Amino acid sequence: AVVSTQSTGKMAWENADEEDRKLLSKKYSCLRHVPAYPQLINEKFDRCLDLYLCPRKMKMKLNMNPEDLLPKLPKPKDLKPFPSARAVKFSDHDGHVYSIDSNKSGEFLVSGGEDKIVRIWEASTGRVLSRYTLPDTITSVKWDKAQNIIAAAAGNTVYFINSGLGDR
Numbered sequence: 001a002v003v004s005t006q007s008t009g010k011m012a013w014e015n016a017d018e019e020d021r022k023l024l025s026k027k028y029s030c031l032r033h034v035p036a037y038p039q040l041i042n043e044k045f046d047r048c049l050d051l052y053l054c055p056r057k058m059k060m061k062l063n064m065n066p067e068d069l070l071p072k073l074p075k076p077k078d079l080k081p082f083p084s085a086r087a088v089k090f091s092d093h094d095g096h097v098y099s100i101d102s103n104k105s106g107e108f109l110v111s112g113g114e115d116k117i118v119r120i121w122e123a124s125t126g127r128v129l130s131r132y133t134l135p136d137t138i139t140s141v142k143w144d145k146a147q148n149i150i151a152a153a154a155g156n157t158v159y160f161i162n163s164g165l166g167d168r
Contacts (some may be wrong), residue, residue, distance in 0.1 A: 031064040073138040092119060098138060108165060112138030118152050120163055132161050 028034050097116030102109050102123065111120040118132040118141060134157030141151055148163040 026080075075104070089108065090121055090126045092128050093117070099140045099142075101141055101143045103143050103148065103163075103165070108143075108163070110141045110143050110150050110163070112141040112152055112154075116154065118159075118161060120165070130164060134159055134161075 003064040009037065088148070090109070090111070093111065093113050093115050097111050097113035100111040102107060107122050107123055108129070110118060112118045112134075114137055116134050116137055118134065118138060120129045120131075121127065122129055132152075134154040136153060136157070138152055138154045141150060142152075143163075148165050150161040150163055152159045152161060
């Protein structure tokens with residue numbers, strides 16, 4: 001006799017234990033029709049209760065002295081941000097100096113101020129190379145970095161001065 005696979009499957013299901021029969025899947029038309037697991041709420045409550053009542057673990061704390069965490073700092077007398085000895089002194093102006101600038105190489109300086117004189121200085125020695133007298137107090141001086149021309153503002157006028165330094 002020919003036995004179909006469908007009938008053998010049904011016979012196996014009928015011969016199975018009662019608990020195994022419960023595990024067979026069923027088809028539902030939509031997800032809303034799937035029944036909830038009967039013990040779901042009880043299991044969730046038990047899990048929450050376990051988490052709530054579980055003993056907390058003690059964390060190991062490090063015993064450290066807070067002073068050990070700070071770096072060792074030098075003494076304030078050892079911290080000198082500025083030189084303690086003067087290298088070069090530029091003193092030839094009478095009165096306040098209002099503006100100072102350097103040339104492109106930093107080899108020369110130009111200054112101007114209350115005494116109405118534009119001075120060109122040698123930066124390494126502090127020696128005055130040349131002086132130019134203007135009619136008013138000099139409020140600003142600027143060295144043109146491309147050419148050796150100095151712009152000096154005195155009163156309402158801007159004066160352009162050839163530094164006379166050539167290619168230096």
